[in-house]
Amino acid sequence: MKxxxxxxxxxxxxxxxxxxxxxxxxxxxxxxxxxxxxxxxINAHGGGVLYHEGTYYWYGECKAGETTxxxxxxxxxxRTNVSGVSCYSSKDLVNWKFEGLVLKAIPxxxxxxxxxxxxxxxPKVIFNSKxxxxxxxxxxxxxxxxxxxxxxxxxxxxxxxxxxxxxHRPLGAMSRDQTVFADDDGRAYHLFSSEDNATLYIAELxxxxxxxxxxxxxxxxxxxxxxxxxxxxNNKYVLITSGCSAWDPNEAEYAVxxxxxxxxxxxxxxxxxxxADKTFYGQSTFVLPVxxxxxxxxxxxxxxxxxxxxxxxxxxLPVTLSRDNIEIPWKDEWTxxxxx
Ligand code: DGJ
Numbered sequence: 001m002k003x004x005x006x007x008x009x010x011x012x013x014x015x016x017x018x019x020x021x022x023x024x025x026x027x028x029x030x031x032x033x034x035x036x037x038x039x040x041x042i043n044a045h046g047g048g049v050l051y052h053e054g055t056y057y058w059y060g061e062c063k064a065g066e067t068t069x070x071x072x073x074x075x076x077x078x079r080t081n082v083s084g085v086s087c088y089s090s091k092d093l094v095n096w097k098f099e100g101l102v103l104k105a106i107p108x109x110x111x112x113x114x115x116x117x118x119x120x121x122x123p124k125v126i127f128n129s130k131x132x133x134x135x136x137x138x139x140x141x142x143x144x145x146x147x148x149x150x151x152x153x154x155x156x157x158x159x160x161x162x163x164x165x166x167x168h169r170p171l172g173a174m175s176r177d178q179t180v181f182a183d184d185d186g187r188a189y190h191l192f193s194s195e196d197n198a199t200l201y202i203a204e205l206x207x208x209x210x211x212x213x214x215x216x217x218x219x220x221x222x223x224x225x226x227x228x229x230x231x232x233x234n235n236k237y238v239l240i241t242s243g244c245s246a247w248d249p250n251e252a253e254y255a256v257x258x259x260x261x262x263x264x265x266x267x268x269x270x271x272x273x274x275x276a277d278k279t280f281y282g283q284s285t286f287v288l289p290v291x292x293x294x295x296x297x298x299x300x301x302x303x304x305x306x307x308x309x310x311x312x313x314x315x316x317l318p319v320t321l322s323r324d325n326i327e328i329p330w331k332d333e334w335t336x337x338x339x340x
Pocket of ligand 1: 046076077078121122177227247283
């Protein structure tokens with residue numbers, strides 16, 4: 001009898017402890033390079049975060065090595081060689097484990113989109129629950145940015161390795177700065193700066209997320225908006241963009257709509273506080289909904305160091321929501337509280 005009680009107690013404790021949520025509090029210092037859990041600087045620029053089965057995966061451009069200025073351009077075409085797309089994982093959004101390059105450069109094929117001499121920017125990953133595939137979309141370009149294409153890669157697991165499927169101009173249109181957005185009804189959308197960055201296209205992806213349906217809209221026509229970062233809150237879509245000034249900072253702007261495809265109503269600069277008119281010297285890349293929390297979003301920006309792109313930092317700030325507006329106030333330091 002005693003033995004049974006002990007066994008029951010042990011089983012109860014195992015059940016109780018395994019069901020417990022952990023909570024973590026960490027400090028975020030916007031604007032600096034952060035280290036991963038091994039003490040190495042996180043190298044995931046122009047990136048986005050996917051939450052999948054209890055873990056956050058941060059994908060971004062691995063910008064490694066020397067930054068060079070491409071001669072003969074009428075703009076400051078600073079670039080690093082392509083190394084690939086890096087991935088970091090975390091349960092608490094503070095401690096990040098490097099999962100490796102989940103899409104690697106292909107140094108021995110000069111014709112490949114993934115050759116180091118090309119451009120690979122702003123990778124974003126979404127999960128397709130119908131196909132079970134992780135789908136990565138990215139900006140693929142030639143060194144002088146004249147190719148203006150979107151690339152696609154897929155994987156069975158969030159940490160890859162992703163298989164590169166190729167690049168094209170979506171719906172025949174130029175595509176540079178870009179993001180993808182999976183809505184809660186399973187539909188997904190591709191948002192990309194087109195028409196030489198003058199107009200932002202939004203196109204619905206096919207059910208497998210690997211191509212475009214014919215439906216698309218032209219938004220912010222001739223307004224030269226880049227760096228799209230979209231999220232949904234209270235049944236409204238909110239889209240943050242930057243202006244178009246190469247690697248230099250400019251003023252952000254947000255717009256709201258009842259549908260991803262628009263019509264978008266332009267609001268204002270969401271940033272407030274020190275250097276808000278320059279997006280805190282950053283540029284939008286993604287808005288991350290914090291899992292399990294209502295109306296909790298983190299706005300992610302890159303703080304580009306144009307002459308040494310590898311040392312570019314990250315600005316993560318909480319988004320404040322009021323009935324019709326959003327605000328992203330500057331904070332030197334803030335605390336993130338996560339339960340997992
Ligand atoms: C601004 C874009 O947002 C970046 O991703 C990058 O393409 C630079 N322009 C290149 O100048």
